[in-house]
Amino acid sequence: MRSLSAHLPPFEEWVTVSYIGTDGVARELRENWQIVENRPSAAGPAGEASLVLGLVHESEEVSRAEVMLFVPHVIEQQLAVDAGRSPDIAAGETASTMPEVFTARTVQTPSGTFVHIRIHTFHVPDAGAFVEEFVRLIGELPQNGLIVDVRGNGGGSVWASELTLQTLTPRRITPEPFQFINTPLNLRICRSNPTLRAWVNSMEQSVETGATFSAALPLTPEDLANRIGQQYFGPVVLITNARCYSATDVFAAGFQDHAIGTVLGTDDNTGAGGANVREQGRFMEDFPVASSPYLPLPNGAGMRVAIRRSLRVGERAGTPLEDLGVVPDERHRMTRRDLLEGNVDLMARAGELLRSQPVRELTIADVTRADGSLRLSLKTANVDRVDVYLDRRPRTSVDIPDGRADVTVPGAGAATSARVDGFALGELVASSSRRL
Structure with missing residues (x-):
C-alpha cells in the first residue's frame, strides 16, 4: 500500500512476489498496482x-x-x-x-x-x-x-x-x-x-x-x-x-x-x-x-x-x-x-x-449516612487492606477480608467524595472513587 497523499506514485507498474508453495514448487505472483479513493479522514481533535x-x-x-x-x-x-x-x-x-x-x-x-x-x-x-x-x-x-x-x-x-x-x-x-x-x-x-x-x-x-x-x-x-x-x-x-x-x-x-x-x-x-x-x-x-x-x-x-x-x-x-x-x-x-x-x-x-496474574476487585457498592457518620459497603477480591479518603483527606485504614465489608467513618456526614485504595501485602493494587 502507498498513500498518494504522502508519497509519489510508484515507479513500477506491478509488484512480483516470489514464493515456495506447500508442495515445494517455486512460483511467482504478479500484481498490478491499483488506485482507489480512500475513505475520508475522521475529524481530529478540536x-x-x-x-x-x-x-x-x-x-x-x-x-x-x-x-x-x-x-x-x-x-x-x-x-x-x-x-x-x-x-x-x-x-x-x-x-x-x-x-x-x-x-x-x-x-x-x-x-x-x-x-x-x-x-x-x-x-x-x-x-x-x-x-x-x-x-x-x-x-x-x-x-x-x-x-x-x-x-x-x-x-x-x-x-x-x-x-x-x-x-x-x-x-x-x-x-x-x-x-x-x-x-x-x-x-x-x-x-x-x-x-x-x-x-x-x-x-x-x-x-x-x-x-x-x-x-x-x-x-x-x-x-x-x-x-x-x-x-x-x-x-x-x-x-x-x-x-x-x-x-x-x-x-x-x-x-x-x-x-x-x-x-x-x-x-x-x-x-x-x-x-x-x-x-x-x-x-x-x-x-x-x-x-x-x-x-x-x-x-x-x-x-x-x-x-x-x-x-x-x-x-x-x-x-x-x-x-x-x-x-x-x-x-x-x-x-x-x-x-x-x-x-x-x-x-x-x-x-x-x-x-498468571490475580484478578482484583474493589467496588463501593453502597453509601449510607447516619448520625454524622459515613458507612461504605465494599465488594473486594484479593485485597487485604483499604485506606479511605474523603474529600481527598485520609480518614481511616482497616484490614478487611475478601468478599463484602463495611467501613464506617465517624464525623464524615458532610463529605462530598470518597476514594478507597486497596492493598495486598502492602502494595497498592486497586482504587475506587465515588461522588457522594
Whole structure:
C-alpha cells in the first residue's frame, strides 16, 4: 500500500512476489498496482486538544484503507451508528458507538476466556467521549483479564491516549513530558503562541546554560489524567508492534512506565515516533505575514513536522521515547497460525500472561449516612487492606477480608467524595472513587 497523499506514485507498474508453495514448487505472483479513493479522514481533535496532536499521517491513511479493503463491515457498522440504528456485529463482539475506533470482543484461549479490545486509532475529536466509550466497553465484558491491542495504530490525540491510562491502574498517572530543542526560531515560536509559553523560561536560560533541550513539560493536564481513576480491576496485557506511532507510542510508554501490565510486542519496539506534530499552517497563523519566517508552499501543498519530543517517566524517567520507542516486556514472533487463523497463537500467549496474574476487585457498592457518620459497603477480591479518603483527606485504614465489608467513618456526614485504595501485602493494587 502507498498513500498518494504522502508519497509519489510508484515507479513500477506491478509488484512480483516470489514464493515456495506447500508442495515445494517455486512460483511467482504478479500484481498490478491499483488506485482507489480512500475513505475520508475522521475529524481530529478540536480546540486546545488539536495543539497536542501526535499522528503519523501515512499510517492513518493506510489504516483507513485496510478497513475499507479487509473489514468493510466496520464501515457498515459506522453508517448504522450515524443513522441512529443498531449495528450488526459478529459473534462474540460487543457493539461500540465508535466502530471505526474500537473493536471489542471475547476471545477463547487455552488459558480461559478474556476480553480483547482493539484500539484502531486515537484520532478522535473528543478525548472525553473516547474514554467514556472505552470505559463502557470494558465494563460490559468479563473482568478476569483484558487484552488491549494497539497494533498498527498511527496515533492521534495525545489526550485520548493518556487519559485512558488511569482507567486501568490504581496508581496516579504522571503524563509523559515533552521538550523543544533550543534554537532561536523555536524560541520565537514559543513566544508567539500562548499555549507554548510555559517552555519560554527554560529556552531563554539556555543562552547561559548551553542546554540543548528545553524543560520537559507535559501536554496532558495531570488532574485530567487522574480525574476518573481506575475502572478495570483485572490484569491487563498491551499488544504492540512496530507500526505504533506518536500518541500510541506515548500510550504504550505510559502503560509500561506505570507498571499497568505486561507489554507484549510482535516486534522489537514500537515505531519510536513519540513526538508532538504540528502543521505548517499552524506556524503561519502565529506570526504576522510581514514578519513571518514561513512562506506558503506551492500548489496548496502542506507539511507536518514534529516540534516536541517526549520523555519517559517512572523508572525510565528522562529516557527519550522518540527514536527508541517502547521495548516490550515479552516478545511474540507471529506464526503461520496467527496469519491464517486470526492471531490465535498471539491471543494464546496473551492469555497465558493474564492467567498468571490475580484478578482484583474493589467496588463501593453502597453509601449510607447516619448520625454524622459515613458507612461504605465494599465488594473486594484479593485485597487485604483499604485506606479511605474523603474529600481527598485520609480518614481511616482497616484490614478487611475478601468478599463484602463495611467501613464506617465517624464525623464524615458532610463529605462530598470518597476514594478507597486497596492493598495486598502492602502494595497498592486497586482504587475506587465515588461522588457522594
